Amino acid sequence: MKENKECKIAQDLLPNYIEKLTNEETNKFIEEHLKNCEDCKKNYDDMKESLNKNNKNKEKKKVNFLKKYKNKLRILEIILLIIIVAFVVNTGRKVYIITDLNNKAEKYINSTNYHKIVYSLDKGNYTKSEVYSLDNKKKIILTTLTEDGKKEVVTIYGTKIGNAPDTPYAMVEPPIGIYKQNVYKETETEKTVTLNLESEIAVEPQKAFYGIENIKQLIVCAITSSINKTTYDGNKCYYVSGMPSILLNSSMYVNKDTGLAISLMASEYENPDGERGRVAGAEYKYEFGTVTEDDFIEPDISEYKIEDANDYINQ
Ligand SMILES: [Zn+2]
Numbered sequence: 100m101k102e103n104k105e106c107k108i109a110q111d112l113l114p115n116y117i118e119k120l121t122n123e124e125t126n127k128f129i130e131e132h133l134k135n136c137e138d139c140k141k142n143y144d145d146m147k148e149s150l151n152k153n154n155k156n157k158e159k160k161k162v163n164f165l166k167k168y169k170n171k172l173r174i175l176e177i178i179l180l181i182i183i184v185a186f187v188v189n190t191g192r193k194v195y196i197i198t199d200l201n202n203k204a205e206k207y208i209n210s211t212n213y214h215k216i217v218y219s220l221d222k223g224n225y226t227k228s229e230v231y232s233l234d235n236k237k238k239i240i241l242t243t244l245t246e247d248g249k250k251e252v253v254t255i256y257g258t259k260i261g262n263a264p265d266t267p268y269a270m271v272e273p274p275i276g277i278y279k280q281n282v283y284k285e286t287e288t289e290k291t292v293t294l295n296l297e298s299e300i301a302v303e304p305q306k307a308f309y310g311i312e313n314i315k316q317l318i319v320c321a322i323t324s325s326i327n328k329t330t331y332d333g334n335k336c337y338y339v340s341g342m343p344s345i346l347l348n349s350s351m352y353v354n355k356d357t358g359l360a361i362s363l364m365a366s367e368y369e370n371p372d373g374e375r376g377r378v379a380g381a382e383y384k385y386e387f388g389t390v391t392e393d394d395f396i397e398p399d400i401s402e403y404k405i406e407d408a409n410d411y412i413n414q
Contacts (some may be wrong), residue, residue, distance in 0.1 A: 105132055109139050117147055193321035196337065202307040204358030207387065214386040215304060215324050221365075221379030231394045235259040237278060237300055238395055254283040255300075256397050275301040276374045283398060294402035304385060307339070307353040307360040319343060328355075331362060340364075357386060 115121050116129050133140045205322030207213070215230040223246035231238040233256045239255040278300045282293045311317050324341045330340075331352040340350040350364035365380040 106136060106139055109133070109136070110142065113139075113143055113146055117143075117150055190318070190321045193324060194317060196326050197311065197317060197321060199335070200353055200355075200358035201306050201308050201311070202358070204304070207357055207359055207385070208304050208306055210304065210387050212388050212390050213304060215392050216384040217381050219379045221380035231390045232303075232397065233390045233392070233395070236395050239300070248251050250287065254285075254398075256281045256283075256395060257300055260297070273300045281397060283403060289359045290403045291406050292400060293406045293408055296408045304359055307351060307358055308342075336360060336361065357385065359383065361385075 109129055112121060112125055112129055113244070116126065121129070133143055211232070211233050211234050215232075217226075217228045217230075219226050219228075225244040227240075227242040229240040229242075233257060237257045237259070239253075239257070241251075241253040241255075243251045243253075245251075255278075257280040259276045260279050261277045263275040263277050276299065277297060280296045280298065280300075282296055284291045284293075308320065311320055320342055323343055324339055327338050329336060329338045329352070335355040336352045337355060338350075338352055342350075350366060351360045352362040353359070354361050361383050363378065363381045363383075365378065367375055367377050369375050375388075
Protein backbone atom coordinates (compact mmCIF):
# COMPACT_ATOMS: atom_id res chain seq x y z
CA MET A 100 0.00 0.00 0.00
CA LYS A 101 2.81 2.30 1.02
CA GLU A 102 4.73 1.31 -2.07
CA ASN A 103 1.72 2.13 -4.28
CA LYS A 104 1.34 5.60 -2.79
CA GLU A 105 5.08 6.28 -3.21
CA CYS A 106 4.84 5.09 -6.83
CA LYS A 107 2.02 7.54 -7.52
CA ILE A 108 4.05 10.43 -6.12
CA ALA A 109 7.12 9.31 -8.05
CA GLN A 110 5.12 9.05 -11.32
CA ASP A 111 3.77 12.57 -10.81
CA LEU A 112 7.24 13.96 -10.28
CA LEU A 113 9.05 12.04 -13.06
CA PRO A 114 8.36 14.47 -15.99
CA ASN A 115 9.65 17.42 -13.94
CA TYR A 116 12.58 15.33 -12.71
CA ILE A 117 13.58 14.48 -16.30
CA GLU A 118 13.34 18.13 -17.27
CA LYS A 119 15.54 18.85 -14.19
CA LEU A 120 12.91 21.09 -12.63
CA THR A 121 12.73 19.35 -9.26
CA ASN A 122 14.61 20.36 -6.08
CA GLU A 123 17.38 18.38 -4.40
CA GLU A 124 15.15 16.77 -1.79
CA THR A 125 12.72 15.54 -4.44
CA ASN A 126 15.62 14.30 -6.55
CA LYS A 127 16.90 12.25 -3.62
CA PHE A 128 13.43 10.76 -3.05
CA ILE A 129 12.98 9.82 -6.73
CA GLU A 130 16.49 8.38 -7.10
CA GLU A 131 15.97 6.26 -3.93
CA HIS A 132 12.57 5.08 -5.21
CA LEU A 133 13.86 4.22 -8.72
CA LYS A 134 16.58 2.04 -7.11
CA ASN A 135 13.94 -0.03 -5.33
CA CYS A 136 11.01 0.01 -7.77
CA GLU A 137 11.43 -1.75 -11.06
CA ASP A 138 8.09 -0.55 -12.49
CA CYS A 139 8.89 3.11 -11.92
CA LYS A 140 12.48 2.61 -13.19
CA LYS A 141 11.07 1.14 -16.42
CA ASN A 142 8.60 3.99 -16.70
CA TYR A 143 11.41 6.45 -16.12
CA ASP A 144 13.59 4.88 -18.87
CA ASP A 145 10.67 4.92 -21.37
CA MET A 146 9.86 8.54 -20.64
CA LYS A 147 13.49 9.57 -20.97
CA GLU A 148 13.90 7.75 -24.27
CA SER A 149 10.75 9.26 -25.79
CA LEU A 150 11.83 12.71 -24.69
CA ASN A 151 15.27 12.22 -26.24
CA LYS A 152 13.64 11.09 -29.49
CA ASN A 153 11.45 14.14 -29.46
CA ASN A 154 14.42 16.42 -28.92
CA LYS A 155 16.34 14.72 -31.71
CA ASN A 156 13.43 15.25 -34.12
CA LYS A 157 13.23 18.88 -33.15
CA GLU A 158 16.97 19.22 -33.78
CA LYS A 159 16.61 17.47 -37.15
CA LYS A 160 13.83 19.85 -38.20
CA LYS A 161 15.98 22.81 -37.19
CA VAL A 162 18.91 21.48 -39.26
CA ASN A 163 16.66 20.88 -42.30
CA PHE A 164 15.26 24.42 -42.04
CA LEU A 165 18.76 25.88 -41.85
CA LYS A 166 19.84 23.81 -44.86
CA LYS A 167 16.88 25.05 -46.93
CA TYR A 168 17.53 28.63 -45.83
CA LYS A 169 21.19 28.34 -46.77
CA ASN A 170 20.26 26.92 -50.21
CA LYS A 171 17.89 29.82 -50.85
CA LEU A 172 20.58 32.30 -49.82
CA ARG A 173 23.01 30.54 -52.18
CA ILE A 174 20.57 30.90 -55.11
CA LEU A 175 20.07 34.60 -54.33
CA GLU A 176 23.83 35.07 -54.21
CA ILE A 177 24.22 33.39 -57.61
CA ILE A 178 21.42 35.51 -59.16
CA LEU A 179 22.99 38.68 -57.74
CA LEU A 180 26.40 37.62 -59.07
CA ILE A 181 24.94 36.97 -62.55
CA ILE A 182 23.29 40.43 -62.52
CA ILE A 183 26.55 42.12 -61.46
CA VAL A 184 28.60 40.22 -64.05
CA ALA A 185 26.07 41.02 -66.82
CA PHE A 186 26.09 44.70 -65.80
CA VAL A 187 29.89 44.89 -65.76
CA VAL A 188 30.22 43.04 -69.09
CA ASN A 189 27.57 45.24 -70.74
CA THR A 190 29.12 48.47 -69.39
CA GLY A 191 32.55 47.25 -70.52
CA ARG A 192 31.15 46.54 -73.99
CA LYS A 193 29.74 50.09 -74.24
CA VAL A 194 32.99 51.66 -72.95
CA TYR A 195 34.84 49.70 -75.65
CA ILE A 196 32.42 50.77 -78.45
CA ILE A 197 32.49 54.48 -77.46
CA THR A 198 36.30 54.49 -77.18
CA ASP A 199 36.68 52.62 -80.48
CA LEU A 200 34.31 55.00 -82.33
CA ASN A 201 36.08 58.08 -80.92
CA ASN A 202 39.47 56.65 -81.97
CA LYS A 203 38.17 56.01 -85.48
CA ALA A 204 36.71 59.54 -85.65
CA GLU A 205 40.09 61.07 -84.69
CA LYS A 206 41.38 60.44 -88.23
CA TYR A 207 38.42 62.30 -89.76
CA ILE A 208 38.01 65.28 -87.43
CA ASN A 209 41.53 66.46 -88.32
CA SER A 210 40.98 65.97 -92.04
CA THR A 211 42.08 68.94 -94.20
CA ASN A 212 40.05 67.82 -97.20
CA TYR A 213 36.38 67.06 -96.67
CA HIS A 214 32.95 67.71 -98.04
CA LYS A 215 30.17 67.66 -95.47
CA ILE A 216 26.43 68.02 -96.01
CA VAL A 217 24.01 68.60 -93.15
CA TYR A 218 20.24 68.50 -93.59
CA SER A 219 18.22 69.81 -90.69
CA LEU A 220 14.70 70.76 -89.83
CA ASP A 221 14.20 73.25 -87.04
CA LYS A 222 10.96 75.11 -86.16
CA GLY A 223 9.61 74.69 -89.67
CA ASN A 224 12.78 75.91 -91.41
CA TYR A 225 14.48 73.36 -93.59
CA THR A 226 18.21 73.96 -93.93
CA LYS A 227 20.82 72.28 -96.08
CA SER A 228 24.35 73.30 -95.20
CA GLU A 229 27.17 72.15 -97.37
CA VAL A 230 30.82 72.60 -96.44
CA TYR A 231 33.82 72.27 -98.73
CA SER A 232 37.08 72.34 -96.80
CA LEU A 233 40.59 72.33 -98.24
CA ASP A 234 43.52 73.20 -95.97
CA ASN A 235 42.82 76.77 -94.73
CA LYS A 236 39.94 77.42 -97.14
CA LYS A 237 36.25 76.82 -96.65
CA LYS A 238 33.19 77.21 -98.79
CA ILE A 239 29.85 76.98 -97.04
CA ILE A 240 26.54 76.90 -98.88
CA LEU A 241 23.52 77.44 -96.63
CA THR A 242 20.18 76.85 -98.27
CA THR A 243 17.15 77.74 -96.16
CA LEU A 244 13.57 77.00 -97.05
CA THR A 245 11.24 78.77 -94.64
CA GLU A 246 7.82 77.55 -93.56
CA ASP A 247 6.15 80.12 -95.85
CA GLY A 248 8.07 78.82 -98.87
CA LYS A 249 10.81 81.47 -99.13
CA LYS A 250 14.18 80.26 -100.31
CA GLU A 251 17.51 81.86 -99.44
CA VAL A 252 20.98 80.72 -100.46
CA VAL A 253 24.02 82.08 -98.66
CA THR A 254 27.44 81.07 -99.99
CA ILE A 255 30.50 81.88 -97.93
CA TYR A 256 34.05 81.75 -99.25
CA GLY A 257 36.41 81.87 -96.30
CA THR A 258 40.14 81.84 -95.67
CA LYS A 259 41.37 81.05 -92.18
CA ILE A 260 43.33 83.86 -90.51
CA GLY A 261 43.50 82.54 -86.93
CA ASN A 262 41.86 80.64 -84.07
CA ALA A 263 39.12 82.09 -81.91
CA PRO A 264 39.87 82.13 -78.17
CA ASP A 265 38.49 79.10 -76.32
CA THR A 266 34.90 79.55 -75.25
CA PRO A 267 33.67 77.71 -72.18
CA TYR A 268 31.43 74.73 -72.91
CA ALA A 269 32.07 75.12 -76.63
CA MET A 270 30.19 72.24 -78.17
CA VAL A 271 32.72 72.02 -80.97
CA GLU A 272 36.18 70.66 -81.47
CA PRO A 273 38.76 71.37 -82.78
CA PRO A 274 38.82 75.10 -81.84
CA ILE A 275 36.68 77.53 -83.80
CA GLY A 276 38.57 79.33 -86.60
CA ILE A 277 38.40 83.01 -87.55
CA TYR A 278 37.92 83.42 -91.29
CA LYS A 279 38.12 86.30 -93.73
CA GLN A 280 34.95 85.82 -95.77
CA ASN A 281 33.10 86.92 -98.85
CA VAL A 282 29.41 86.25 -98.27
CA TYR A 283 27.07 85.91 -101.28
CA LYS A 284 23.36 86.06 -100.49
CA GLU A 285 20.71 85.14 -103.01
CA THR A 286 16.95 85.41 -102.49
CA GLU A 287 14.15 85.30 -105.10
CA THR A 288 14.31 89.11 -105.41
CA GLU A 289 17.96 90.12 -104.91
CA LYS A 290 21.60 89.13 -105.00
CA THR A 291 24.02 90.79 -102.59
CA VAL A 292 27.62 90.28 -101.59
CA THR A 293 29.56 91.34 -98.50
CA LEU A 294 33.32 91.34 -98.93
CA ASN A 295 36.14 90.83 -96.44
CA LEU A 296 33.97 90.04 -93.40
CA GLU A 297 35.88 88.60 -90.45
CA SER A 298 34.06 86.08 -88.31
CA GLU A 299 34.15 82.64 -86.79
CA ILE A 300 33.38 79.39 -88.56
CA ALA A 301 33.02 76.07 -86.78
CA VAL A 302 32.20 73.36 -89.23
CA GLU A 303 34.83 70.67 -88.71
CA PRO A 304 33.57 67.11 -88.49
CA GLN A 305 32.82 66.26 -84.89
CA LYS A 306 33.25 63.02 -83.01
CA ALA A 307 29.90 61.48 -82.24
CA PHE A 308 30.85 61.44 -78.54
CA TYR A 309 32.74 64.73 -78.44
CA GLY A 310 31.47 65.79 -75.02
CA ILE A 311 33.30 62.99 -73.20
CA GLU A 312 36.51 64.34 -71.67
CA ASN A 313 37.57 61.86 -68.99
CA ILE A 314 37.15 58.24 -67.86
CA LYS A 315 34.47 59.13 -65.28
CA GLN A 316 32.29 60.75 -67.97
CA LEU A 317 32.99 57.79 -70.24
CA ILE A 318 31.74 55.31 -67.63
CA VAL A 319 28.66 57.43 -66.81
CA CYS A 320 27.82 57.57 -70.54
CA ALA A 321 28.36 53.81 -70.88
CA ILE A 322 26.08 53.07 -67.91
CA THR A 323 23.22 55.38 -68.90
CA SER A 324 23.21 54.83 -72.66
CA SER A 325 22.00 51.97 -74.78
CA ILE A 326 24.04 51.13 -77.86
CA ASN A 327 22.71 48.75 -80.49
CA LYS A 328 24.03 47.55 -83.83
CA THR A 329 21.86 48.49 -86.79
CA THR A 330 22.02 49.92 -90.31
CA TYR A 331 21.08 53.43 -91.45
CA ASP A 332 20.95 54.50 -95.12
CA GLY A 333 22.82 51.32 -95.97
CA ASN A 334 25.64 52.11 -93.51
CA LYS A 335 26.61 49.78 -90.71
CA CYS A 336 26.13 51.81 -87.58
CA TYR A 337 25.17 51.97 -83.93
CA TYR A 338 21.98 53.49 -82.64
CA VAL A 339 22.90 55.31 -79.43
CA SER A 340 20.31 56.62 -77.02
CA GLY A 341 20.01 57.73 -73.42
CA MET A 342 23.28 59.66 -73.29
CA PRO A 343 23.43 62.10 -70.32
CA SER A 344 21.77 65.42 -71.19
CA ILE A 345 25.01 67.33 -70.50
CA LEU A 346 26.25 65.93 -73.80
CA LEU A 347 24.76 66.84 -77.12
CA ASN A 348 23.31 64.15 -79.33
CA SER A 349 21.50 62.17 -76.66
CA SER A 350 20.12 59.99 -79.48
CA MET A 351 21.91 59.37 -82.75
CA TYR A 352 23.08 56.97 -85.42
CA VAL A 353 26.88 56.67 -85.51
CA ASN A 354 28.72 55.25 -88.53
CA LYS A 355 30.56 52.12 -87.39
CA ASP A 356 33.53 52.71 -89.70
CA THR A 357 34.10 56.46 -89.18
CA GLY A 358 32.83 57.12 -85.62
CA LEU A 359 30.96 60.15 -87.00
CA ALA A 360 27.29 60.80 -86.27
CA ILE A 361 25.23 60.46 -89.44
CA SER A 362 21.85 61.24 -87.93
CA LEU A 363 20.95 63.18 -84.81
CA MET A 364 17.57 63.22 -83.13
CA ALA A 365 16.37 66.62 -81.97
CA SER A 366 17.25 66.91 -78.28
CA GLU A 367 17.68 69.24 -75.35
CA TYR A 368 20.79 69.57 -73.24
CA GLU A 369 22.03 71.38 -70.17
CA ASN A 370 25.50 72.91 -69.84
CA PRO A 371 27.41 72.90 -66.51
CA ASP A 372 25.83 76.28 -65.62
CA GLY A 373 22.39 74.71 -65.87
CA GLU A 374 21.48 76.59 -69.04
CA ARG A 375 19.28 74.60 -71.35
CA GLY A 376 19.83 74.46 -75.06
CA ARG A 377 18.30 72.65 -77.97
CA VAL A 378 19.72 70.84 -80.97
CA ALA A 379 17.64 70.32 -84.09
CA GLY A 380 17.44 66.92 -85.71
CA ALA A 381 19.95 66.56 -88.53
CA GLU A 382 21.33 64.21 -91.17
CA TYR A 383 25.03 64.20 -92.00
CA LYS A 384 26.88 63.11 -95.14
CA TYR A 385 30.67 63.11 -95.45
CA GLU A 386 33.16 62.71 -98.25
CA PHE A 387 36.91 62.86 -97.68
CA GLY A 388 39.65 63.77 -100.17
CA THR A 389 37.27 64.89 -102.94
CA VAL A 390 37.57 68.71 -102.63
CA THR A 391 39.72 70.59 -105.19
CA GLU A 392 40.75 74.23 -105.79
CA ASP A 393 37.95 74.44 -108.40
CA ASP A 394 35.38 74.34 -105.59
CA PHE A 395 36.59 77.76 -104.42
CA ILE A 396 36.12 79.76 -107.62
CA GLU A 397 33.86 82.69 -106.65
CA PRO A 398 30.93 83.83 -108.84
CA ASP A 399 31.03 86.93 -111.11
CA ILE A 400 30.78 89.77 -108.60
CA SER A 401 29.16 92.18 -111.17
CA GLU A 402 25.85 90.30 -110.79
CA TYR A 403 25.74 91.17 -107.08
CA LYS A 404 24.95 94.37 -105.18
CA ILE A 405 27.89 95.05 -102.84
CA GLU A 406 26.97 95.63 -99.20
CA ASP A 407 29.11 97.14 -96.46
CA ALA A 408 30.60 94.64 -94.02
CA ASN A 409 29.47 96.77 -91.02
CA ASP A 410 25.85 96.68 -92.26
CA TYR A 411 26.07 92.91 -92.47
CA ILE A 412 27.17 92.64 -88.86
CA ASN A 413 24.34 94.95 -87.74
CA GLN A 414 21.70 92.90 -89.53
ZN1 LIG B 1 7.29 2.67 -7.77
